[in-house]
Amino acid sequence: MKKILIYLLGGMVMVSCSKKLDVAPPNNITDEQIQELLRSGDEETIELVLGGMANNMPRMVNFSGINGTGTADGRYRSVQGLDVMRNLEGNDIVFADRTLNMFGSDEYNLLDFTSASSDKNSPYWFYAWSAITTANKMLNYLDDATVGSNGKLQEFKARGLVLRAYAYNYLMENYQVAYLQGGQEKLGMPLYDFYSPVQESKARASATETYDFIKKDLTEAIRLLEEAGVGYTTELADFDLGVAKFILARVALWTGDWATVISHSNDILTQYPNFMGESVYGGKNTGTNSNPVLRPEENGFLNNEVNPEVIFGFPLGEALTAHNSWMNCFAEGYGGLSQGFQRIDNRLYDLISSSDYRKEGFMAESWGDYTYPTNGDQRTIPTLTNLKFAATHGLGSDDKKNVGTVTCYYMRSSEVLLMKAEAQAQSGDGAGAEETLDILLAARTKSGSSTLTCDNYPAMAGLSALEKVQLQSRIELWGEGGREFYNNKRWNIEVNRAASTNHVDKSTYPVSKMTLQIPLDEIMYNDKMVQN
Template identity: 75%
Template sequence: MKKIFLFLIGGTLFVSCSKKLDVAPPNNITDEQIQQLLKSGDEETINTVLGGMANNMPRMLNFQGINLVGGADLRYYDVQGLDIMRNIEGNDIVFGSTNLNIFGADEYRFIDFISEGTDKNSPYWYYAWNAITTANKMLNYLDDETVGTNAKLKEFKARGLILRAYAYNYLMENYQQAYLQGGKDKLGMPLYDTYLPIQESKARYTADETYAFIKADLNKAIQYFKDAGIGYTSAQNDFDLGVANFILARVSLWTGDWTSVITLTNDILAKYPNLIPQSAYGATNDGTNAAPIMRPEKNGFLNNAINPEVIFGFPLGDALTTHNRLMNPFAESYGGLSEGFQRIDDRLYNKIASDDFRKEAFMATQWGDYTYPTNGDKRVIPAFTNLKFAATHGLGSDDKKNVGRNTAYYFRSAEALLMKAEAQAQSGDAAGAKATLNKLLAARTKAGATPLTVDTYPTMAGLTPLQMVQLQTRIELWGEGGREFYNNKRWNIAVDRASSKNHVDKSTYPVSKMTLQIPLDEMMYNDRMVQN
């Protein structure tokens, strides 16, 4: 049978080279005819008509090609670039060892990234709304009557609902104050649940209404997966019950629904009981400091195959590599050759226990000249540079010029464990929070050492359970997904680098300026939009 090629213009799917879909007029199908085909219940037909769109839903979390951003701008061209910029707008990451004039330098120094007219703002908006539109285009065909009891259609609808919910939550994380820090009484987002090529603009709903919409989408997706018999699948790059639970747990954490966080993360942790071992936590140097050999095959943050925590990620070839280019000190790009070394703030480094192997994911002292392979250029790699995301080669390659070939992960179970511990601490269950943290600390204790606990971890003495969770979250999720920035918003923690010994920029930055303004384009073209 000939392949059927589908593409969307406006609200209509056009089909070419099809004998199977024998409809009139030739070479195109109306929306109503599409729904009739879907209602047939034939899985092959459903996959042919809607499979391409459904399979694209998870890929939107690994998206490249953000509107109006050129590919040369690594900061804002894809989702990993957006996360990296959030990473360096905090306390825990030092950008370089000297003042730099490369991508990321403005963000590190907090040069305007929130005002309505700055180009450092709008890519976050464009990305999220593109994802919402992509989801709604497919969901248009999946009304309740069409879906009925069909398991495949329920699976596809769940994928669209997850993407839409994820994107709306992303907007709320960036374009509104944290829910528990004043955001509850503020405006949320315009809520669009239908795609139309031209439709009337909507006003902003309340934050409560927006989060109710997000949670409803995710709860529906979870139920659809269960109805379709889809649980925790082995495919890391697909939406499944684990992904839906993880995103809902994150939304529930943001909104203070501690009971739901604990329930959801318990479900996740039952399916992902194992944590990254010491042998895979960052780079292993099989050479010398002068000529290091760090194979990504041994690094669980670059090779999903040896990382038992990956809930959602992408394999070599499909995975974006921007994160590695900007974080890897041996990359022939901004993270290495251009000296945009991503280093840990000495204040956080000194809080990592000596028996905690995560401390070895950062250089204790500077390394001598490293020779980058293409032109033989040398650089001194400064102290505190991360080895967490380091590799001198690419996956499956013996040529150092191929550095940067790696897998990518977006959600992992250690974060679910930390979300659970925080929910327990926030809800007053101090003993439960400590017990949950002890599982992480035992798993992060150096081989041969006595397992660490919250009571024996030196720098945790005198901390409240919530402060313990906050410290361990900063250590565990260092350099991942902009998490520190978003957590600082949730926890009302301002940036204050003044006492840091190795921060190049000693700025302070208040939580009140961590909320982006609605971009100028939206303000101009939506007469019902209200600015933050």
């Protein structure tokens, strides 16, 4: 029998478990003994044996510490850092107001971030496979016979399936041509449904087989959660029904399964009917432009407690803060003090209606001589820098040196509404798509203005229903999770900054170059791996 060493959360050896359960010798428990303990059905025992692993599943989406990245740049060691890099590789985000030689400049200047040898490529691969391995290590113990109808084991298995599906979809988004843009005929990923340190490497399955694998995991996870009575929970940092359905809707959007997108989006939106209001949509300055005060407590993008849209996120202390460090112009990292200001392309800014309060999430004029608290350095913050993620303080602190201590989110209901509208447009229901968009536009109408609709939004005149969804997705999801990059890839929209007034780099970049090559390490050590 294979012997394994069990760790609880935080790396603590499970000595107490073997003592409590009279299993000898301690820390040398067999797989079979573990499964027998799980089959006992005792919730305390199940929690003790498997709780640490199960509780770690959601945290892998909020992960920092990616190994083997081959770079000293800390952004490539966290999932939020990877997302920020994707943000820079598009049309809608302008990096600073002049050429900078700093982390992020290669990505913004659209230099090599896709080749097999690039150290800006491999972190995405290492992260996703680490998540798959983490999920499979737990799923090894949760076969159908062991799980049975035990609600706690059903919940734990669902968590593993959700994480594995999420990670495989992450690989497909990065390492293959978009499914509806030619990717359907290409290769997917090697499919591993169990963990063994000595198992043979596998060849790549087809893209269709890979997506079928992902959908099967998510469909099974949804069934298990429903049978276990785990629906839409109030705990934001867990894998509940909303998270599973969100990921499945996103996968279905990539693969053109419009009915599935609409069905699961409707279910989620029934549970999340409310949207952020004007008062908490981005940073609000209660000071002056030269001495601004923007409290994170009143910003729904930095404080989950005032954001009714959050489906999945993490509280203060658990939340990663790399995204805020890079997107917040008042931060003392690259996004602020080092002048890597994250600005909106003037072409998109000009398309936002003056009656749309989202326009106020960007500086209409430059703010002069902001003093950063640690060393007293001053910077002029340029026009069109975002206030969406801006704060001068940390949550619950009056000391500006604590700027950046915030919550974080990874999924919110506005994106669900946009996914639904796109699926309606793609399936030929243009009127339904516009009706869905009207819900978001009404929620984003500035107080005292006439309610915005698809019919009266100035920049949407003459657009198709799909083009209207695309525009509103660019506005609503600006700066979030690399969404523009992935959407451009999915919609076959190239990067073309030539006509922008405020882009520092005026490059173009074709969709054909948005697919990453398989990293060299994988090619070298897996003799069955085929390069893209």
